[in-house]
Amino acid sequence: MWGNPFGDLHDAIAIDLGTANILAYRQGRGVVLNEPSVVAIADEEGTHKILAVGQEAKRMVGRTPGNIRAIRPMQEGVIADFQVAALLIEYVIRKVRNGRHLRGPYIAISIPSGSTPVERKAIREAAEAAGARKVFLIDEPMAAAIGAGLPVTEPCGSMVVDIGGGTTETAVLSLGGTVFSQSIRIAGDAIDTAITAYLRREHRLLIGDETAERIKLTVGAAHLPDDDEGAAMVIRGRDIAEGVPHEVLIGEAEIAIAIAEQVTAVVDLVRSSLEVIPPELAADIMDRGLVLTGGGGLLRGLDRVLAYSSHLPVVVSDTALEDVARGAGRALGDLSLYRFAFEDA
Ligand SMILES: Nc1ncnc2c1ncn2[C@@H]1O[C@H](COP(=O)(O)OP(=O)(O)OP(=O)(O)O)[C@@H](O)[C@H]1O
Numbered sequence: 001m002w003g004n005p006f007g008d009l010h011d012a013i014a015i016d017l018g019t020a021n022i023l024a025y026r027q028g029r030g031v032v033l034n035e036p037s038v039v040a041i042a043d044e045e046g047t048h049k050i051l052a053v054g055q056e057a058k059r060m061v062g063r064t065p066g067n068i069r070a071i072r073p074m075q076e077g078v079i080a081d082f083q084v085a086a087l088l089i090e091y092v093i094r095k096v097r098n099g100r101h102l103r104g105p106y107i108a109i110s111i112p113s114g115s116t117p118v119e120r121k122a123i124r125e126a127a128e129a130a131g132a133r134k135v136f137l138i139d140e141p142m143a144a145a146i147g148a149g150l151p152v153t154e155p156c157g158s159m160v161v162d163i164g165g166g167t168t169e170t171a172v173l174s175l176g177g178t179v180f181s182q183s184i185r186i187a188g189d190a191i192d193t194a195i196t197a198y199l200r201r202e203h204r205l206l207i208g209d210e211t212a213e214r215i216k217l218t219v220g221a222a223h224l225p226d227d228d229e230g231a232a233m234v235i236r237g238r239d240i241a242e243g244v245p246h247e248v249l250i251g252e253a254e255i256a257i258a259i260a261e262q263v264t265a266v267v268d269l270v271r272s273s274l275e276v277i278p279p280e281l282a283a284d285i286m287d288r289g290l291v292l293t294g295g296g297g298l299l300r301g302l303d304r305v306l307a308y309s310s311h312l313p314v315v316v317s318d319t320a321l322e323d324v325a326r327g328a329g330r331a332l333g334d335l336s337l338y339r340f341a342f343e344d345a
């Protein structure tokens with residue numbers, strides 16, 4: 001039961017186990033770890049050996065020889081590889097706690113709002129397998145909204161749109177509860193995939209995931225450039241037909257077209273969410289607008305496109321990549337105010 005489970009609060013860790021990135025937040029210290037959610041594993045005679053985790057493992061993706069696999073244990077927001085997810089959480093616990101400990105830490109961990117009971121259980125068990133003494137689950141949009149500084153406990157509606165690597169989630173929160181939430185499995189990764197497909201189709205160029213992401217970060221935008229030109233960059237890949245290294249010059253406009261379908265899916269999700277907001281809260285949202293968070297929310301011009309299509313003020317969170325971890329951590333640190341946010345263990 002609740003009582004005061006956090007006598008040992010200083011040893012609590014809030015974790016955002018995302019599809020793209022894993023973050024850890026500690027009371028009084030802030031975000032203490034932020035790395036890609038990737039584990040590189042070597043398969044040897046039926047056993048797994050961890051070669052690298054996080055940043056180092058991400059560099060191996062697409063460059064790994066035969067017996068080395070780089071695994072992202074979360075796919076589209078849910079656990080795809082339970083064992084590897086547990087390894088990743090264990091790595092985080094080890095890295096952010098110093099000294100010896102007799103007992104495992106309290107862990108708050110975020111879960112996508114649409115998670116099934118089976119998925120929730122899988123995340124809880126992965127954290128337990130990683131050594132957590134007790135696991136508290138918090139809905140991701142609630143954590144994101146708290147992290148972005150929205151007044152979720154007040155009797156007025158707050159709307160958050162969290163675009164991560166695997167999922168885009170919209171939610172309206174009021175009086176400490178999630179009034180509703182919706183999600184689609186289209187986010188940053190799907191945009192990268194669209195860029196890869198476009199280059200293959202239009203330029204006969206094969207590129208890897210890392211290159212696709214770099215293109216998005218460099219010349220990606222949600223709408224066509226205001227002048228006809230926009231930014232441009234040289235991309236190296238392999239020519240499909242000839243099989244040889246090849247370079248092409250790609251402009252901002254082309255990439256905007258390549259990812260238009262994914263941008264439209266996000267816009268449609270926001271619009272359909274607005275349609276189901278109860279009227280009392282709709283007025284609040286019209287007034288206060290929505291907050292865009294998650295790494296995908298940083299896509300250039302997306303705030304503008306959403307503001308235009310929804311007729312609402314749109315603000316991009318200053319801490320978009322950290323909001324879920326910050327919010328989960330803040331909730332854990334102020335249980336008298338935020339106890340509602342956790343699903344009791
Ligand atoms: N400036 C940027 N512009 C566009 N996309 C960005 C930017 N910065 C990061 N991203 C993208 O944001 C995504 C990662 O965001 P985030 O860390 O919020 O995801 P996640 O929480 O791991 O995923 P999920 O919430 O879906 O499980 C990646 O697809 C990354 O390419």
Ligand SMILES: [Mg+2]
Binds near residue numbers: 018019162324
């Ligand atoms: Mg996320």
